Amino acid sequence: MQNSMYDFSDWRNFTEFSRIAYDLGMYTLIRVGPYICAEWENGGLPWWLLKKNISMMRTSEQRFKEEVAKWFSVLLPIVKPMLRQNNGPVLMVQVENEYGSYQACDRWCFSAGFLIKLWIVRLWSHMAKFI
Secondary structure (H helix, E strand, O other): OOOOOOOOOHHHOHHHHHHHHHHOOOOEEEEEEOOOOOOOHHHHOOHHHHHOOOOOOOOOOHHHHHHHHHHHHHHHHHHHHHEHHHOOOEEEEEEOOOOOOOHHHHHHHHHOOHHHHHHHHHOOOOOOOOO
């Protein structure tokens, strides 16, 4: 994947996967990130972010926040119609991952409210927040 290019084909086609799971009687949970888990290379963050002039990933650093906002502006409109509240197959959407392990990330996600604000604008105006 190149800088600011998004590929939802083949094994990345989470919409098709979610529809198949739903047809088989299951709901899906989607991790939208920006960081999804340590088991993925760079936690799921695209490699080209490392070439940007970003001082620290998963923090409130302005350039990182701008890249996250771009990602969510592409991804969340795809996810929204798939939500269970819209009769879709997605029961839950997880923002970020591994809270409590990375203090800078924890402050960014909760204290600043940056990710929560993006979610409210892009996904829904009412939401459950589990902390």
